[in-house]
């Protein structure tokens with residue numbers, strides 16, 4: 001694909017003997033949908049992730065901005081490690097969640113703003129999101145509101161996402177999650193490979209590049225990643241190839 005931001009090349013085949021693989025969820029494994037609850041998760045996805053995790057000796061983790069319970073529901077057949085809420089909560093890592101004070105009050109404020117403005121409010125296990133896809137003209141106002149909310153609730157910070165602005169626990173990050181994961185088995189000593197599509201993924205893509213591995217940017221846009229694939233369908237095909245599978249058919 002042609003892109004003004006470099007990273008033209010497709011990634012090499014995964015090296016299952018030495019790679020540790022970290023995968024974003026929305027926009028990477030599944031296509032972006034008009035609403036968070038409207039995504040379509042291909043039936044084979046969990047089975048492909050399980051097979052690939054086995055080839056990687058368990059060194060495969062999902063690293064997402066989604067709430068952990070949602071990830072567990074959408075990928076119910078996959079039992080490997082998962083990091084949710086932009087690094088603030090995890091499964092299989094024995095890490096306590098980052099739960100700042102004021103979550104309920106913060107959520108009530110964001111829900112009220114959404115109701116007033118006709119935005120989609122997304123309650124999250126450790127934060128909240130405001131989706132302005134239906135009212136894109138309100139992006140600046142929504143971001144300004146979120147910035148003011150983060151001042152009143154200092155345990156939280158603003159996280160921009162595709163057509164959305166979120167408040168997540170302060171200090172949570174996907175690159176921080178990668179740093180922690182790669183210090184422990186079965187990830188330690190392997191080459192970090194991260195794939196993701198959004199600004200929420202850029203620090204993790206840069207982290208993989210800076211730590212002996214590489215990033216795969218999904219879709220268009222400026223990126224720290226060396227490699228690029230066009231969309232989640234190409235990501236799924238790349239994963240399937242690594243397990244010797246046939247062409248992805250949904």
Ligand SMILES: O=P(O)(O)OC[C@H]1O[C@H](O[C@H]2O[C@H](CO)[C@@H](O)[C@H](O)[C@H]2O)[C@H](O)[C@@H](O)[C@@H]1O
Pocket residue numbers: 024025026027028031032033034035036037038039063064065066067122124129131133161162163164166198200
């Ligand atoms: O880190 P990710 O797995 O990419 O999650 C980031 C956010 O994804 C979701 O929102 C995005 O996807 C929605 C469904 O396609 C889309 O409607 C929305 O516009 C996108 O921003 C999710 O709702 C958020 O909680 C995640 O943080």
